Amino acid sequence: MATVDLSNLGVGSGLPLATLYNNLETAENTKLTAITNQKTTYTAQLSAYGKLQSALTNLQTATTALGKASTWNATSVTSSNTAFSATTSTDATIGSYTVNVDQIAKAQVLMSGNIDSSTKQLGGTTTDGTRTLTITQPGTKEPLKITLSDSQTSLTSIASEINKAGGNVSATVMKADDGEYRLFLTSKSTGTDGNMTVTVDGDDTLQQLIGHDSTSSAMSVQTSSQNARVSINGIMIERSSNNIDDALTGVTLTLKAKSSADESLDVTRSTDATTKAVNDWVTAYNALQSTIASVTKYVSVDAGADSQSTSNGALMGDGTVRSVQAQLRSQLTQVQSGSYAIMAQFGITQDPKVGSDGSTGNLKVDTDKLSAALTKNPEAVQAYFIGDGKTTGLATTMGTSLTNMLNTSAGSEGVIQSAQDGINATIKTLDKRYTATEASIEATMARYKAQFTALDSLVTKMNSTSTYLTSQFSKSSS
Structure with a gap:
């Protein structure tokens, strides 16, 4: 608001008009304070929804990984080899091969x-x-x-x-x-x-x-130059490079030296990548519960207190947040149709205890049980998460739900975008109200100043007249 010069107000009349004006201005400005406080509340809600959106996005990424066949088809080399080393991709065929390096490639x-x-x-x-x-x-x-x-x-x-x-x-x-x-x-x-x-x-x-x-x-x-020559299961192949990636599908051989004897190349299913994907998903899910606990936190105050605690979460009691949490939790209890019907069968359960951050419904992993399931029956664990890839499987259905929740496309906004749009619209309305109220206050205070200035002038004249009459009466009586 514009600064008003009150240095001369009330000087002539002797009235405390400047103080009265300032008190009136302070009272008028409480209208702006109320709007500012509302905007602060909605801005905090918008920030909280941003945190929720980020946690949901992380869970979506982890869920998507669990829904990919490549996550479950990871392979690794379990043999220790001297004349060569090997790496595999997800399309490598599980099996054992006899390898003998006849000569390594050399540059001229x-x-x-x-x-x-x-x-x-x-x-x-x-x-x-x-x-x-x-x-x-x-x-x-x-x-x-x-x-x-x-x-x-x-x-x-x-x-x-x-x-x-x-x-x-x-x-x-x-x-x-x-x-x-x-x-x-x-x-x-x-x-x-x-x-x-x-x-x-x-x-x-x-x-x-x-x-x-x-x-x-x-x-x-x-x-002298020479090509690499290596025998795989008795079949001799020759390549110009010591890195051979086109002999066995999904396997890259790196030749290091001439073999002194046949060596076995063992390609097996890798549980490391799958175990990491499952644990990453559990971590992301628990992080979401922690975020929800933070943004909806309620802190009790002393009985009879007139206001809520300032430590409360910005989305305390928010229906959208509770709906998101309930929808995702309900999917955890859905029974799947494969050998593993529930997660507890391969080592993932919900923790009944409340977390130190106030979160509830966190997941915990029995590492030994999960490892045993991924080793003995990985296809069943995969079926639990992927299902038919369309309507069944936890990762499939949860992935669909998260995609819908996080959708930002115009006309198909998810619950998060809709909530954010609503808050942004309210903030814009508050900005307009603030501007209009500020203009109204300025007009009101300008009117007060004009009235106080007129009053000051009138009282000054009256005081002058009173002083003059008093002086005249004093002279006549003497």
Whole structure:
């Protein structure tokens, strides 16, 4: 509100008009305080619904994970292997395989002859002062082409330019002794597809120092390339890489060394991923109960108190919250049609005790019982949560409920969005009321000021007249 100058009000009349004005203004402003308090309450409710929405979203994420077949089809390698390691995906077939690594894949390494300096320019005379170094590999679509100037033909410069080009070849210069330097070229890919052909166009001198092909070579083969060869159940396969992901479906082999004997690769169903998914879901469900307890908390006050405790939850007694909680809890008690009809059969029960945060209906997990169920009959636990994937199965039905609750699409808003929309609409209405009330108060106080100013002027004149008459009477009597 605008600040009003009251410094001269009441000075002439002697009346406490400034104090009276301030008291009236304070009384009028209580109308704004009431609106502000209402807005604070609704803003707190909006924040509480945000917390509830976040907890529901976390539960939805955990529930969705339980409803995915990939969660239940996780596999792992239980064998310990020496010549290779293996990882699996959800589409791997459970079974045991005999594996024997015949040879691992190697990358080709070329080595130049002895050069007496690493910085001496080795190139010959060219027409335009440049030459083109080309490295070709069968497994690389485009050859690596590098233009070298006259000042870039030393071993150090050649290696630097090759490495800066970012191709499938790395280069290094090694010093053996003073006056003995060699250039090494190493294919970044293993197998014969990484074999290198090196040519220098436009500079025969440099070609004779670092050129290499299958018929003639200035560079020698320091390490010969070779493909990986591995026998799986007696069938020999050959690949250019030591990482083989297309031999067994869902299994990636990483070859490390030649086998000294046959090794067994054992692929089994993994309970770790499933156990984590179940525990994550229980944690998310309990976190939701904790959030509900927080936003609906009631703190008793002394008998006869006129107001509620300020520690009460912003959504205390809110029907929407209670409806959400009741709907989800009711699904926990629905009997499923599979071998496991209720969660308690595989180790998940509701805790009858009230949590330290006031939450109720929390779930607890019997780790041993759950582990035994996932080991002996994982399909039954999966059926309990997934059901037919449409209308049955706890994760399926709860997932549908959570999706509906959290829906934000126009015309199909869920209960959370609807509640938030209602609160936002109320807050907008309160903002309008605040603005209108503030304008009304300003008009009222302006009217009071005008009236007080007129009263001050009138009383001032009356006081002046009284003083004058008193003076005259005093003179006449004397």
